[in-house]
Amino acid sequence: MVNIIVEISKYLIILLIIMYTYLCFAIFGYHDMEKKQGMLRRQNVLMFLFQLIAFIILYLETEDIKIAAFYLAQVVLLGAAILLYTHIYPKVSRLVVNNMCMLLCIGLVMLTRLDYETAMKQFVFATAGIVLSLIVPVIIRKVKSLAKLRRIYAIAGMVSLAVVAVLGQVSYGAKLGFSIGGISIQPSELVKIIFVFYVAASLKESIAFKNVVITTMIAALHVLILVVSTDLGAALIIFVVYLVMLYVATRQPLYMLAGLGAGAGASVIGYYLFGHVRTRVNVWRDPFATYDNGGYQVAQSLFAIGTGSWFGMGLCQGSPESIPVRDSDFIFSAIAEELGLIFALCLILIFVSCYIMFLNIAMQLHNQFYKLVALGLGTCYIFQVFLNIGGVIKFIPSTGVTLPLVSYGGSSLLSTLIMFAIIQGLYIVREDEEESIERKKKEQQLRAKKRRIATAKEAGKIADEPQRKKRTVKTGKEREKEKARSKQRIR
DSSP states (O other), X not given: OHHHHHHHHHHHXXXXXXXXXXXXXXXXXXXXXXXXXXXXXXXXXXXXXXXXXXHHHHHHHHOOHHHHHXXXXXXHHHHHHHHHHHHHOXXXXXXXXXXXXXXXXXXXXXXXXXOHHHHHHHHHHXXXXXXXXXXXXXXXXXXXXXXXXXHHHHHHHHHHHHHHHHHOEEETTEEEEEEETTEEEOHHHHHHHHHHHHHHHHHHHOOSHHHHHHHHHHHHHHHHHHHHTTOHHHHHHHHHHHHHHHHHHHOOHHHHHHHHHHHHHHHXXXXXXXXXXXXXXXXXXXXXXXXXXXXHHHHHHHXXXXXXXXXXXXXXXXXXXXXXXXXXXXXXXXXXXXXXXXXXHHHHHHHHHHHHHHXXXXXXXXXXXXXXXXXXXXXXXXXXXHHHHHHHTTSSOOOOOOOTTTSOOHHHHHHHHHHHHHHHHHHHHHHXXXXXXXXXXXXXXXXXXXXXXXXXHHHHHHHHXXXXXXXXXXXXXXXXXXXXXXXXXXX
């Protein structure tokens, strides 16, 4: 009986994720707010249905009451996140909130399937991150001096990375962070956000060649410190983010070409300088030939994706335990194996819909600083998605970065939730700008109307004046005639 339920649930889950993904893009074609609100509510229903079906399967397979309790806790968390965001910030982007909760939901479901204790830790991080993220939009909206703190951003970013480079613990060949009380802290995740704010503040101040050189040197120091720490994934993200922000701010193709040339040169140097980079490149070329020499991870990832095929093996029916680092770097492979390639493709499209919203917000913002921040955070987010999934499917060499909101990782989860909160704050700022522009237009229209009325009245007075004079003269002559007639009658 359980096998039948699992088999049916597999197709129900795929149907729900397809419908959810369709609404992510269909909503862009509607301008009627009532229709949009209806579509957003349907997304929430689909998300909670997916969660319910997934946890029913998990409970039937484990028969552990803790799973049921954990399900209720997740429902409360995600429901509270949606309600609090929409009630505290009426101008918030509901689509971004929905996608954030959906990605969290998928991640928690998969982590619960892989390891209950890991899922519990992720749940705690998610709760803390959501509470913290509710404060961020207020800061973005109220603090007007964020664009004036570029020196603080630069110093904070470089000092944080330098401390990790000197004192950090080595993990998978790189100094990523510290471990305090069994909890790993990875400062580079938060430094990405600080770096975006620095670049935006610097390029807003000036895009003159001298300032561009100074900004580039500071950005290069960030990348260099990460290279020394052998955290090449984070270094690559920061490099690409800076290049995109620089090009958009200056509109100079030469800067882009120079950056690409420098990046290509640095890649060649990194290949010969770091042994683990050479290993990853060799694995990327042929993971099966290097199966016993670093290719095991990618090979098992490809096996899992191929085994899952289009519809997946079904939740709890696959063998994700054979995938190394399955709860973080290679969680996409576990999802593809048990939930299928269709589900995995829909997951990618949900990531893309978030990025489209980020770009949409960036393009509509009038303040250059806010515009660059939205662009930088969006680029950081989608490029990390690309690096993770690209490495998992052997499209590019593996870089060891996590899948935002889905993979296990406290620092990554917190930084991504803060990133989404900043975007929400910028969305509210955009709404405020639009209201201000509309208010100014209405005031201008009202003043113009008053001027037209005043002009019309003035023109009417001028036109009436000769008529009044004519009537006055005519009346005088008539009086003289009447006097003459009266005299004649008297005589």
